Amino acid sequence: MPEPLFILCPGRSFSSVVAAVIGQHPRCYGLPELNLFLGETIGDAWSNDATRGGYPMQGLKRTIAELNYGAQTDETVDEAIAWIEARKDWTARRMMDHIQDRAGDRILVDKSPANVVHPRVLGGVVKAFPKANYLQLMRHPRSRGKSQMKHWEKTQARRVMDGTAKPPPDAEFKWQGTHAMISALGPKLALGQLMWIRGEDLMRDLKFYLPQICDWLGIPCDDAAMAEMMKPEASPYACLGPAKAKYGANTDFLKDPSLDFDRLASIPDPSLDGPLDWAPEELFSDATRQQAYRFGYR
Numbered sequence: 001m002p003e004p005l006f007i008l009c010p011g012r013s014f015s016s017v018v019a020a021v022i023g024q025h026p027r028c029y030g031l032p033e034l035n036l037f038l039g040e041t042i043g044d045a046w047s048n049d050a051t052r053g054g055y056p057m058q059g060l061k062r063t064i065a066e067l068n069y070g071a072q073t074d075e076t077v078d079e080a081i082a083w084i085e086a087r088k089d090w091t092a093r094r095m096m097d098h099i100q101d102r103a104g105d106r107i108l109v110d111k112s113p114a115n116v117v118h119p120r121v122l123g124g125v126v127k128a129f130p131k132a133n134y135l136q137l138m139r140h141p142r143s144r145g146k147s148q149m150k151h152w153e154k155t156q157a158r159r160v161m162d163g164t165a166k167p168p169p170d171a172e173f174k175w176q177g178t179h180a181m182i183s184a185l186g187p188k189l190a191l192g193q194l195m196w197i198r199g200e201d202l203m204r205d206l207k208f209y210l211p212q213i214c215d216w217l218g219i220p221c222d223d224a225a226m227a228e229m230m231k232p233e234a235s236p237y238a239c240l241g242p243a244k245a246k247y248g249a250n251t252d253f254l255k256d257p258s259l260d261f262d263r264l265a266s267i268p269d270p271s272l273d274g275p276l277d278w279a280p281e282e283l284f285s286d287a288t289r290q291q292a293y294r295f296g297y298r
Contacts, residue, residue, distance in 0.1 A: 002027075005132065006132055008135065008143065009137040012139070012147040014202070016201055021206065021210070024229045025221075025228060026224070028107045028108075029103040032058070038117075049257065062080075064080035077245045125298075134182075134195070141285075146170045149171055172276065180291060192211050195216055200263075204267055210229060216288040232258070238253055272284050272289050
C-alpha cells in the first residue's frame with residue numbers, strides 16, 4: 001500500500017482546498033480532518049478533540065460512514081459512531097490502516113490542523129508513519145493572521161452573550177511557532193520526504209505547481225488527472241455533511257468548494273512591514289520576519 005501524504009500547516013492556510021484538489025487525483029483519496037493523533041488511542045483523541053470545541057472528530061465519522069457504509073446520512077453516521085466507539089482502544093495507525101484498506105491503493109491525503117498543535121502530536125504522526133510524505137503548506141503570516149482573527153470574531157461573537165467566549169488567539173505566534181516546528185522535521189526525515197510550498201503560489205497557478213507535487217509523490221499528472229484535480233467539489237467530503245457530522249474542513253470551503261480561478265489569480269501579496277491588522281500597536285517580531293524571509297515572504 002502507498003504511504004500517506006500529510007499536509008502540515010496552521011489552520012487558515014488554504015489546506016482544505018489544497019487537500020481536496022490533490023485528493024481528487026485518481027491515485028489519491030482526499031480525507032476530511034481526522035484528528036486521530038490527539039491521543040495514544042482513538043478514545044483519547046476523541047476526548048481531546050471534544051475539549052477543542054464543537055463536536056469531536058466529525059471528519060472521522062464522515063469517513064467511516066462513507067467507506068464502511070457507502071453514504072453519509074444521519075443513519076450511517078450513527079452506525080459509524082457505534083463502530084468507532086467499539087474501537088476506541090485502536091491506535092491512530094490502526095485506524096489509518098483500516099481507512100487505507102477501504103480506500104484501496106490510493107494515497108491518503110490528510111490535512112488535520114490538529115497534527116501540528118504540539119510537537120508531541122506531530123512526533124506521533126511521524127512515529128506512526130516514518131516513511132510518509134509531508135507537505136509544509138505556507139500562507140503569508142499577515143493574511144493568515146487576518147483570516148484567523150476574522151474566523152475568531154465570527155465564531156466567538158455568538159458566545160459573548162452566554163459568557164463562553166474565549167480570549168483571542170495569538171495569530172502571529174501560531175504562524176511562527178507552527179512553521180518552526182514543521183521545519184524542524186526536515187533533518188529527522190529522509191531527503192525529499194518534506195516538501196514546502198507557498199499556498200499563494202500554488203493557488204494562483206495550480207497547473208504549474210500541481211505537476212511538481214505529483215512528480216514528488218511519484219504519480220502521473222496527465223491531462224485526465226489534472227482535470228480531476230480541478231474539480232475538488234466532486235469529493236464526497238467537499239460539502240456540508242448530515243446533521244450529526246456536518247463539518248470536517250473549513251466551513252466556507254464546504255459551502256462553496258468549486259475553484260474560482262479569477263479570485264485565485266488575484267490573491268494578493270501582503271507585506272511584513274507595518275502594524276498588525278489585528279493589533280495596530282504591534283509589528284511582526286524579528287523571529288516571525290526571519291522565518292517568513294526563509295520562505296520568500298517580504
